[in-house]
Structure formats: structure tokens, C-alpha cells
Amino acid sequence: MENAASLNRLELLQVADAVAREKVIDRDIVLEAMEEAVQKAARAKYGHENDIRANIDRGTGEIRLARVREVVEEVENEATQITPADAQFQLEGAAVGDFLIEPLPPIDFGRIAAQTAKQVIVQKVREAERERQYEEYKDRVGEVVNGIVKRVEYGNVTVDLGKADAVVRRDEMLPRESFRQGDRIRAYIYDVRPEPRGPQIFLSRSHPQFMSKLFGQEVPEIYDGIIEVKAVARDPGSRAKIAVLSADSSIDPVGACVGMRGSRVQAVVNELQGEKIDIIQWSPDQASFIVNALAPAEVAKVVLDEDANRIEVVVPDDQLSLAIGRRGQNVRLASQLSGWDIDILTEDEESNRRQAEFTDRTQIFMNALDVDETIAQLLAAEGFTSIEDVMYVDVAEIAEIEGFDEEIATELSRRAQEFVEASNAEMEAKRVELGISDDIVNLGAFTPAMIVALGEAGVKELDDLADLAGDELTNSEDGILRDFDLKLENANEIIMAARAHWFDEEESEAESGAETDGDVEGSEAEVPAS
Structure with missing residues (x-):
């Protein structure tokens, strides 16, 4: 740009065309960058407070400069504003809101101005080039590309893809794999992001889909x-x-x-x-x-x-x-x-684990139902896993177990019911002692034992439950109800049910607010009538 002053109009357009071809960007973008550079140089000469516009004729290459001022009722900035009375001398019939355009003589670029213009043009062209690269590669995520290693820094490899640069970070390389400048490299585009320093195209050789794409290239059937x-x-x-x-x-x-x-x-x-x-x-x-x-x-x-x-x-x-x-x-x-x-x-x-589970269940039945080991083992062998199972299963089904009859089945069912009722009564007493709200009970989602477990963990009100996340109830390591057979999906549904009153309260507040507004409007309407 040092010789910008000597560029004739035709050469200016030729330079714009050459830059546009080299960087594969629109010619207008280059010319707009040149216009901005000329504006910057002109403001340095005529004063930065002025609103100076430059225009390059797309056909002839002629540069026109103009100072723009807005016609306003009261002038606050004389550099950019003018009153209708003063504007009349240059634009007959000027009214508030019009813009007064005053042509300026062309300027000669000095060395400093030319250098500044060059920096502006280079910056604008670079921004346009980055935008083009992003637009070209943003929809190519998931492709395998070939490139040449441009440089290697701290294990990160910069790759020349022809029209853009990409990077393979060290953690996206294969272990013990190394590349040198000039090596050919094949990799998978897993992300393209527009960043301040230009579009970042991220490549990977360790991504699972890289292998999938390689098989797609080698196997025609895929x-x-x-x-x-x-x-x-x-x-x-x-x-x-x-x-x-x-x-x-x-x-x-x-x-x-x-x-x-x-x-x-x-x-x-x-x-x-x-x-x-x-x-x-x-x-x-x-x-x-x-x-x-x-x-x-x-x-x-x-x-x-x-x-x-x-x-x-x-x-x-x-x-x-x-x-x-x-x-x-x-x-x-x-x-x-x-x-x-x-x-x-x-x-x-x-085998050992199954035996341990069988022994544990047998012991539970012996203790809870007050039966001998043989009966407890028969129940465990038939797939009964809890006292509730014995209580809820039909008596006739229990009587069908080999070695049982209807009398034994009826007695087992009765004892199971007594045990569950006693256990529930004990848990209800604990619930009251812990001060757990009836609202949690009324959800109908928890057994008495689960409610006590919630209370012991400090969950005593509906809001306490509503503030939790599903995995805080079911997590196998520290979930409040980890010892119970509660699925994460069910836990999320319960928590949403606990939050329902929040939304009801919001709707009530909104309705009461609307009613208050209506009362105010009504009173205002009645004042003139009185």
C-alpha cells in the first residue's frame, strides 16, 4: 500500500480483483475494505470527529470523498450535525432528519496513511477469509480429510487442508504417534467453531467415528x-x-x-x-x-x-x-x-452369591413369619423375595407349593399381613416422631419405610423433596433411597409431582394480580361517571 498514492483507478480495481481471487472471497468485500481504509486516512486529515464517507466506483475505480451531517433542530455536535437554516445554503428545502452530503477533494496518501490503509485492508480481508472458511467447513463435521502437516507445537499438529488450517490436539492423536512437517495426515473433523482468531477446525485420529469412516472407505458395502x-x-x-x-x-x-x-x-x-x-x-x-x-x-x-x-x-x-x-x-x-x-x-x-442370597431370604422368612427353616427355604426356592410377596400372593397359589396345603398357606398369609401391619405401624410412629409432613405421605409414592428414610435424611416437607434431583434419591452410592427398588425414571416423576404446588401457586398469584389490575381499571373508569 506504500504506493497507493500512485495507483491509478484501473490499477485499484485490478488489485481488488487479484486479492479477491487469491483469498477466494467476494470482490465487493475487498473494495469495501479499501473504502474503509480511505475513510480512515481522510478522517486523519480532516479530523476524526467528522463523519467522512468514501466510495469507490465499481466500474471506473474513481474514489469519491464526502462529509455527512444530519439536519437537526438543535445542534449538539457541529462536526456531524447542522440546523435547517444553515443547511438551506447548500440544500434547498432541507428539513429535520435529512442528511447533508458535502463533497471533499481527494487526498494524497502519505507513507503513514498508506501503511494504515494497508493494515485496515489486510485485517478486513483476513476477517472475510475466516468467514469463508467457517461457512465452507461448518457443514463438514463428520468427514475424513487429508492434509499436510504444517507445524508441530507441544504435540499439537497444525494441518494445511488446502483452503484452511486445522488442528489435531495431542489428546486426539494415537498414542506413540508422531508427525513431522511435510507429512501427509488423514483425520476426522469432529468440530468446527468460529473463534476470534478465526474458525477453528478440530481434527481427531482417536475418535470412534474415524474408524467407522475408514471402514466406509475400504468396504464398498458400507x-x-x-x-x-x-x-x-x-x-x-x-x-x-x-x-x-x-x-x-x-x-x-x-x-x-x-x-x-x-x-x-x-x-x-x-x-x-x-x-x-x-x-x-x-x-x-x-x-x-x-x-x-x-x-x-x-x-x-x-x-x-x-x-x-x-x-x-x-x-x-x-x-x-x-x-x-x-x-x-x-x-x-x-x-x-x-x-x-x-x-x-x-x-x-x-453359585456362591446365589447361595448367600438364598440363605439371607430364608433367614428373613424364619424371623418374620416365625417358621422353621424348611418352610422358609421352600418359600425362597419358589422365588419369594420379601414378606410383602407372601402377603399379596393368592393363598391358593401358595398352597400349590409342594409340601404346603391350604391351612399352611392361609396361616403364612395371615402372619405376613400381621408382620407388615406391625412394621408399617412402627414406621408411622417414627414418621410422626421425625415430623415428616402429611403432604409427602399423600403423594402415595413411598412405602412407610421409604418415608422414614427420607425423614432421617432431612427430607420432611414437600419443598425439601421438590428441591432434590432424581439421582439424589436413587444413586447406588449415596442415594437417600438406594436400599429400595426405586428406578430413576420413577424418582423423577415423584419429584415433578412434589413441585406441582409451585406452579399452582404461580398461577394463583398471576390470577390475583390480574384481578387487582381489573379492580384498578374499574375504579378509574368510575371516577368520571361520579
Whole structure:
């Protein structure tokens, strides 16, 4: 810009065209930047308090300068305002609200002015370039791109994508992976953000979807949509599991991903620096899918708890280490892949635990129902887990248990009812002693024992309960009702019911406020009539 003074009109337009082509931005944006630069230089000459506008003719390149003042009734700033009387000398019929435009002679750029103009233009062009980059890449999140390593700083890699720069942070690289300037790199765009210093394009080589996209490039059936990648779990640089499903029953999804002699999966493994990949057949049956996900370990039995989203997997003793994997890697990846919490037990551990649970239930029945061990064991063996079960189950159903008759069943049901009623009476007395509000009882969502547990934790009024979050009731470590079979979904519903009176109060206040407004308006209307 040092020679801006010597630029003729045609050269000015040629420079604008050249910059627009080089930076791949609109020519008008460059010319607007030039206009702003000229305005800045003109204000430095004529005074910064003046409102000076510059215009570059898009056809001829001619620069026109003008001073703009607003016509106002009372002048507060003489540099930007003028009265209608003074404006009449230059603009006949000038009225308040009009703008008076006075042409100014063109200025010659000095060295300082030219340098300032250059900085303005460079800044404006840079901003336009950043905006273009953001617009181009914001919708490309989820793509795999190739680039050249531009520089490496503190483990973070800056990548030249051709039209923009991107960054691979150190924690998004594969372990023990290093790049040098000039290396080619392939990565996954996981985020694009507009930041003050320009759009930040974030790349990753450790993201699970990077592996999914690589398989899409290597396996035509995935690209064509015949095979779908249902889930991916990765321990970057070490091991991964990918679950696939075929829409065509004649095509084996696992075989298609492995390829002839493992050529397809090997291409992905090579890109990921030798990361071991287990390809698994996805199944809508969660138990079957989790058994597949734990491969290569063999599974003897699975028990699902859908409410808690947990699954208990029983494996032979010699398969335990294989199922868990080194540092828990195999079970951790299987859990990530399936979305279930997985507990792994050996057959001996499961047997011992079942026996302990059976013994505990037997003891509960012996103590609460005052029966001998044989009867208590029969109840436990039939699947009864609590005294409430015995009370609520039909007498005829209990009588059908081998070794029982109707007389024994009736007596057991009576004793169970007596025990539950006595227990409830004891809990009711505790509730009153703790000072727990009837409002909590009236929700009808808690057993007496649960209400006492709430009171002992300081939850005694409806507002105390309404202030809680669902997991504060159900959390397995410190939840107030962790010892009771309360699901998080149910806990959230109960808390919302406890908050209902808040909304009722707000509506009542709003209605009373509206009535008060109506009374005021009515009294004002009556005054003139009187």
C-alpha cells in the first residue's frame, strides 16, 4: 500500500480483483475494505470527529470523498450535525432528519496513511477469509480429510487442508504417534467453531467415528448402505470393537469387513498404527449382542436387568481373564459398544452369591413369619423375595407349593399381613416422631419405610423433596433411597409431582394480580361517571 498514492483507478480495481481471487472471497468485500481504509486516512486529515464517507466506483475505480451531517433542530455536535437554516445554503428545502452530503477533494496518501490503509485492508480481508472458511467447513463435521502437516507445537499438529488450517490436539492423536512437517495426515473433523482468531477446525485420529469412516472407505458395502456400522468402541492405538449389520441376509457383514485374506481390515489397521480390531455381528437381542461383544471369551449365562441397564455375565473359570481382558480392556470396550454396564462373574462366584442370597431370604422368612427353616427355604426356592410377596400372593397359589396345603398357606398369609401391619405401624410412629409432613405421605409414592428414610435424611416437607434431583434419591452410592427398588425414571416423576404446588401457586398469584389490575381499571373508569 506504500504506493497507493500512485495507483491509478484501473490499477485499484485490478488489485481488488487479484486479492479477491487469491483469498477466494467476494470482490465487493475487498473494495469495501479499501473504502474503509480511505475513510480512515481522510478522517486523519480532516479530523476524526467528522463523519467522512468514501466510495469507490465499481466500474471506473474513481474514489469519491464526502462529509455527512444530519439536519437537526438543535445542534449538539457541529462536526456531524447542522440546523435547517444553515443547511438551506447548500440544500434547498432541507428539513429535520435529512442528511447533508458535502463533497471533499481527494487526498494524497502519505507513507503513514498508506501503511494504515494497508493494515485496515489486510485485517478486513483476513476477517472475510475466516468467514469463508467457517461457512465452507461448518457443514463438514463428520468427514475424513487429508492434509499436510504444517507445524508441530507441544504435540499439537497444525494441518494445511488446502483452503484452511486445522488442528489435531495431542489428546486426539494415537498414542506413540508422531508427525513431522511435510507429512501427509488423514483425520476426522469432529468440530468446527468460529473463534476470534478465526474458525477453528478440530481434527481427531482417536475418535470412534474415524474408524467407522475408514471402514466406509475400504468396504464398498458400507459405502453403498448394504452394511451398517451400528456401534464403535475404541481404546485408541491398542484395541477396538466395531458392530456391523447387513441389510441383505445373503451378505455376511463380518466377512465383508474383513475382506479377502483380511485385506480390508488390514488397511484400516495400518492407518491406525496397528490397532487390533474385533468385528462383531450386531444383534437386536441385547443378550446375544453382548455375548458377541465379549468375544473371544465364551459366555455360559447372561442375566439382564433392563431397568438398571445392567447385565450379569457368567463365564467358566478358565475364561474369566479372557473376558475381562488386559486391564479390563475387553469388558470395558464391550460395555461401551453395547451401552450396558457389564458385571462378569465366574460360575463358582455366581453359585456362591446365589447361595448367600438364598440363605439371607430364608433367614428373613424364619424371623418374620416365625417358621422353621424348611418352610422358609421352600418359600425362597419358589422365588419369594420379601414378606410383602407372601402377603399379596393368592393363598391358593401358595398352597400349590409342594409340601404346603391350604391351612399352611392361609396361616403364612395371615402372619405376613400381621408382620407388615406391625412394621408399617412402627414406621408411622417414627414418621410422626421425625415430623415428616402429611403432604409427602399423600403423594402415595413411598412405602412407610421409604418415608422414614427420607425423614432421617432431612427430607420432611414437600419443598425439601421438590428441591432434590432424581439421582439424589436413587444413586447406588449415596442415594437417600438406594436400599429400595426405586428406578430413576420413577424418582423423577415423584419429584415433578412434589413441585406441582409451585406452579399452582404461580398461577394463583398471576390470577390475583390480574384481578387487582381489573379492580384498578374499574375504579378509574368510575371516577368520571361520579
